[in-house]
Amino acid sequence: MDNNLSSNRNINTCDECNSEYYSDSSEMTSLCPECSHILYGYENCEHQFETGRCIKCFWNGKESEYIHKLKDKHLNKSKRIIYVLEFLQNKYGETNIVINDHWEADKEAIGLTDKTGQYLAYISTISDIDNNYFLALENPSVDNEIPYSPAGDFDNISLTELEKILTRHLRLSE
Ligand SMILES: [Zn+2]
Ligand SMILES: [Zn+2]
Structure with missing residues:
Protein backbone atom coordinates (compact mmCIF):
# COMPACT_ATOMS: atom_id res chain seq x y z
CA MET A 1 0.00 0.00 0.00
CA ASP A 2 1.23 3.44 -0.90
CA ASN A 3 0.77 6.01 1.82
CA ASN A 4 2.55 8.78 -0.02
CA LEU A 5 -0.15 11.32 -0.81
CA SER A 6 1.78 13.01 -3.57
CA SER A 7 1.97 9.89 -5.66
CA ASN A 8 -1.82 9.83 -5.86
CA ARG A 9 -2.09 13.29 -7.34
CA ASN A 10 -1.36 14.43 -10.83
CA ILE A 11 1.56 16.76 -11.13
CA ASN A 12 1.77 19.49 -13.77
CA THR A 13 4.54 21.89 -14.59
CA CYS A 14 3.70 25.57 -14.44
CA ASP A 15 4.24 27.43 -17.72
CA GLU A 16 5.26 30.59 -15.92
CA CYS A 17 7.55 29.59 -13.05
CA ASN A 18 8.40 26.05 -14.20
CA SER A 19 7.61 24.63 -10.80
CA GLU A 20 5.75 21.36 -10.50
CA TYR A 21 2.37 21.63 -8.81
CA TYR A 22 -0.60 19.37 -8.07
CA SER A 23 -2.92 19.84 -11.01
CA ASP A 24 -5.99 19.70 -8.77
CA SER A 25 -4.66 22.54 -6.60
CA SER A 26 -4.93 25.10 -9.40
CA GLU A 27 -7.92 26.36 -11.31
CA MET A 28 -5.81 26.72 -14.42
CA THR A 29 -4.44 23.84 -16.44
CA SER A 30 -0.96 25.14 -17.10
CA LEU A 31 -0.26 27.52 -14.25
CA CYS A 32 0.41 26.81 -10.58
CA PRO A 33 -1.94 28.42 -8.00
CA GLU A 34 0.60 31.17 -7.30
CA CYS A 35 1.04 32.22 -10.92
CA SER A 36 -2.63 31.85 -11.78
CA HIS A 37 -3.39 34.13 -8.83
CA ILE A 38 -0.88 36.80 -9.78
CA LEU A 39 -1.52 36.72 -13.50
CA TYR A 40 -5.24 36.09 -13.62
CA GLY A 41 -6.60 36.66 -10.14
CA TYR A 42 -7.59 33.08 -9.42
CA GLU A 43 -7.65 31.99 -5.83
CA ASN A 44 -4.20 31.30 -4.51
CA CYS A 45 -3.16 28.37 -2.39
CA GLU A 46 -2.50 29.21 1.25
CA HIS A 47 0.98 27.87 0.92
CA GLN A 48 2.50 25.86 3.68
CA PHE A 49 6.14 25.15 3.00
CA GLU A 50 7.90 22.08 4.21
CA THR A 51 11.33 21.12 2.95
CA GLY A 52 11.18 23.54 0.04
CA ARG A 53 7.75 22.65 -1.28
CA CYS A 54 4.25 23.73 -0.41
CA ILE A 55 2.59 20.64 0.98
CA LYS A 56 -0.78 21.78 -0.36
CA CYS A 57 0.02 22.63 -3.97
CA PHE A 58 3.61 21.33 -4.34
CA TRP A 59 4.85 24.72 -5.60
CA ASN A 60 8.59 25.14 -5.03
CA GLY A 61 8.30 28.83 -4.10
CA LYS A 62 10.43 30.07 -6.97
CA GLU A 63 9.11 32.98 -8.98
CA SER A 64 9.70 33.61 -12.64
CA GLU A 65 11.55 36.79 -13.49
CA TYR A 66 8.37 38.31 -14.86
CA ILE A 67 6.37 37.61 -11.69
CA HIS A 68 9.23 38.96 -9.66
CA LYS A 69 9.18 42.20 -11.64
CA LEU A 70 5.43 42.48 -11.29
CA LYS A 71 5.66 42.15 -7.53
CA ASP A 72 8.62 44.47 -7.46
CA LYS A 73 6.81 47.23 -9.29
CA HIS A 74 3.48 46.51 -7.63
CA LEU A 75 2.01 46.52 -11.07
ZN1 LIG B 1 3.89 29.03 -11.32
ZN1 LIG C 1 0.69 26.09 -2.10
Whole structure:
Protein backbone atom coordinates (compact mmCIF):
# COMPACT_ATOMS: atom_id res chain seq x y z
CA MET A 1 0.00 0.00 0.00
CA ASP A 2 1.23 3.44 -0.90
CA ASN A 3 0.77 6.01 1.82
CA ASN A 4 2.55 8.78 -0.02
CA LEU A 5 -0.15 11.32 -0.81
CA SER A 6 1.78 13.01 -3.57
CA SER A 7 1.97 9.89 -5.66
CA ASN A 8 -1.82 9.83 -5.86
CA ARG A 9 -2.09 13.29 -7.34
CA ASN A 10 -1.36 14.43 -10.83
CA ILE A 11 1.56 16.76 -11.13
CA ASN A 12 1.77 19.49 -13.77
CA THR A 13 4.54 21.89 -14.59
CA CYS A 14 3.70 25.57 -14.44
CA ASP A 15 4.24 27.43 -17.72
CA GLU A 16 5.26 30.59 -15.92
CA CYS A 17 7.55 29.59 -13.05
CA ASN A 18 8.40 26.05 -14.20
CA SER A 19 7.61 24.63 -10.80
CA GLU A 20 5.75 21.36 -10.50
CA TYR A 21 2.37 21.63 -8.81
CA TYR A 22 -0.60 19.37 -8.07
CA SER A 23 -2.92 19.84 -11.01
CA ASP A 24 -5.99 19.70 -8.77
CA SER A 25 -4.66 22.54 -6.60
CA SER A 26 -4.93 25.10 -9.40
CA GLU A 27 -7.92 26.36 -11.31
CA MET A 28 -5.81 26.72 -14.42
CA THR A 29 -4.44 23.84 -16.44
CA SER A 30 -0.96 25.14 -17.10
CA LEU A 31 -0.26 27.52 -14.25
CA CYS A 32 0.41 26.81 -10.58
CA PRO A 33 -1.94 28.42 -8.00
CA GLU A 34 0.60 31.17 -7.30
CA CYS A 35 1.04 32.22 -10.92
CA SER A 36 -2.63 31.85 -11.78
CA HIS A 37 -3.39 34.13 -8.83
CA ILE A 38 -0.88 36.80 -9.78
CA LEU A 39 -1.52 36.72 -13.50
CA TYR A 40 -5.24 36.09 -13.62
CA GLY A 41 -6.60 36.66 -10.14
CA TYR A 42 -7.59 33.08 -9.42
CA GLU A 43 -7.65 31.99 -5.83
CA ASN A 44 -4.20 31.30 -4.51
CA CYS A 45 -3.16 28.37 -2.39
CA GLU A 46 -2.50 29.21 1.25
CA HIS A 47 0.98 27.87 0.92
CA GLN A 48 2.50 25.86 3.68
CA PHE A 49 6.14 25.15 3.00
CA GLU A 50 7.90 22.08 4.21
CA THR A 51 11.33 21.12 2.95
CA GLY A 52 11.18 23.54 0.04
CA ARG A 53 7.75 22.65 -1.28
CA CYS A 54 4.25 23.73 -0.41
CA ILE A 55 2.59 20.64 0.98
CA LYS A 56 -0.78 21.78 -0.36
CA CYS A 57 0.02 22.63 -3.97
CA PHE A 58 3.61 21.33 -4.34
CA TRP A 59 4.85 24.72 -5.60
CA ASN A 60 8.59 25.14 -5.03
CA GLY A 61 8.30 28.83 -4.10
CA LYS A 62 10.43 30.07 -6.97
CA GLU A 63 9.11 32.98 -8.98
CA SER A 64 9.70 33.61 -12.64
CA GLU A 65 11.55 36.79 -13.49
CA TYR A 66 8.37 38.31 -14.86
CA ILE A 67 6.37 37.61 -11.69
CA HIS A 68 9.23 38.96 -9.66
CA LYS A 69 9.18 42.20 -11.64
CA LEU A 70 5.43 42.48 -11.29
CA LYS A 71 5.66 42.15 -7.53
CA ASP A 72 8.62 44.47 -7.46
CA LYS A 73 6.81 47.23 -9.29
CA HIS A 74 3.48 46.51 -7.63
CA LEU A 75 2.01 46.52 -11.07
CA ASN A 76 -0.97 44.45 -11.89
CA LYS A 77 -0.56 44.59 -15.65
CA SER A 78 -0.63 42.17 -18.51
CA LYS A 79 2.56 40.91 -20.09
CA ARG A 80 1.98 43.02 -23.17
CA ILE A 81 1.63 46.21 -21.16
CA ILE A 82 4.76 45.38 -19.15
CA TYR A 83 6.54 44.69 -22.42
CA VAL A 84 5.67 48.15 -23.79
CA LEU A 85 6.58 49.79 -20.50
CA GLU A 86 9.97 48.09 -20.32
CA PHE A 87 10.69 48.76 -23.96
CA LEU A 88 10.10 52.49 -23.44
CA GLN A 89 11.80 52.73 -20.05
CA ASN A 90 14.87 50.85 -21.23
CA LYS A 91 15.20 53.08 -24.24
CA TYR A 92 14.35 56.46 -22.74
CA GLY A 93 15.02 55.95 -19.06
CA GLU A 94 12.68 55.36 -16.13
CA THR A 95 12.84 59.02 -15.14
CA ASN A 96 11.47 60.05 -18.53
CA ILE A 97 8.70 57.47 -18.72
CA VAL A 98 6.86 57.82 -15.45
CA ILE A 99 4.00 55.59 -14.47
CA ASN A 100 0.93 57.60 -13.59
CA ASP A 101 -1.73 55.01 -13.37
CA HIS A 102 -5.34 55.89 -12.86
CA TRP A 103 -6.42 52.56 -14.28
CA GLU A 104 -5.08 50.16 -11.70
CA ALA A 105 -7.90 47.72 -12.18
CA ASP A 106 -7.25 47.52 -15.88
CA LYS A 107 -4.45 45.08 -16.62
CA GLU A 108 -4.46 45.96 -20.29
CA ALA A 109 -3.90 49.68 -19.86
CA ILE A 110 -1.40 52.02 -18.28
CA GLY A 111 -0.93 55.75 -17.85
CA LEU A 112 2.45 57.40 -18.39
CA THR A 113 3.74 60.93 -18.08
CA ASP A 114 6.92 62.78 -18.90
CA LYS A 115 9.23 63.61 -16.00
CA THR A 116 7.43 66.86 -15.24
CA GLY A 117 4.09 65.08 -15.04
CA GLN A 118 2.53 67.61 -17.40
CA TYR A 119 2.04 65.45 -20.45
CA LEU A 120 0.00 62.33 -19.99
CA ALA A 121 -0.42 59.35 -22.26
CA TYR A 122 -2.70 56.40 -21.88
CA ILE A 123 -1.79 53.14 -23.58
CA SER A 124 -3.99 50.12 -23.89
CA THR A 125 -3.77 46.87 -25.77
CA ILE A 126 -6.46 45.92 -28.20
CA SER A 127 -8.18 42.55 -28.02
CA ASP A 128 -5.72 39.72 -28.57
CA ILE A 129 -3.89 41.15 -31.53
CA ASP A 130 -0.15 41.43 -31.08
CA ASN A 131 1.59 44.72 -31.72
CA ASN A 132 -1.65 46.64 -31.83
CA TYR A 133 -2.31 49.43 -29.39
CA PHE A 134 -4.55 52.31 -28.53
CA LEU A 135 -2.93 55.54 -27.43
CA ALA A 136 -4.62 58.62 -25.99
CA LEU A 137 -2.71 61.82 -25.28
CA GLU A 138 -3.47 64.56 -22.82
CA ASN A 139 -1.89 67.98 -22.60
CA PRO A 140 -1.56 70.14 -19.51
CA SER A 141 -4.81 71.80 -18.58
CA VAL A 142 -5.63 75.20 -19.96
CA ASP A 143 -7.84 75.98 -16.99
CA ASN A 144 -8.00 74.62 -13.48
CA GLU A 145 -11.23 72.74 -13.93
CA ILE A 146 -9.74 69.61 -15.41
CA PRO A 147 -6.17 68.41 -14.88
CA TYR A 148 -5.53 67.55 -18.52
CA SER A 149 -6.94 68.42 -21.88
CA PRO A 150 -7.26 65.83 -24.68
CA ALA A 151 -4.51 65.90 -27.30
CA GLY A 152 -5.49 63.14 -29.65
CA ASP A 153 -6.42 59.48 -29.81
CA PHE A 154 -4.65 56.92 -31.95
CA ASP A 155 -6.25 53.60 -32.63
CA ASN A 156 -4.80 50.43 -34.14
CA ILE A 157 -1.19 51.51 -34.03
CA SER A 158 1.96 49.40 -33.87
CA LEU A 159 4.61 49.73 -31.19
CA THR A 160 6.84 51.64 -33.61
CA GLU A 161 4.10 54.18 -34.29
CA LEU A 162 3.23 54.33 -30.62
CA GLU A 163 6.87 55.02 -29.73
CA LYS A 164 7.09 57.79 -32.31
CA ILE A 165 3.91 59.58 -31.20
CA LEU A 166 4.47 59.03 -27.50
CA THR A 167 8.06 60.26 -27.40
CA ARG A 168 7.09 63.38 -29.32
CA HIS A 169 4.23 63.98 -26.90
CA LEU A 170 6.45 63.45 -23.84
CA ARG A 171 9.07 65.75 -25.36
CA LEU A 172 11.64 62.97 -25.61
CA SER A 173 12.37 63.31 -29.30
CA GLU A 174 13.55 66.52 -30.80
ZN1 LIG B 1 3.89 29.03 -11.32
ZN1 LIG C 1 0.69 26.09 -2.10
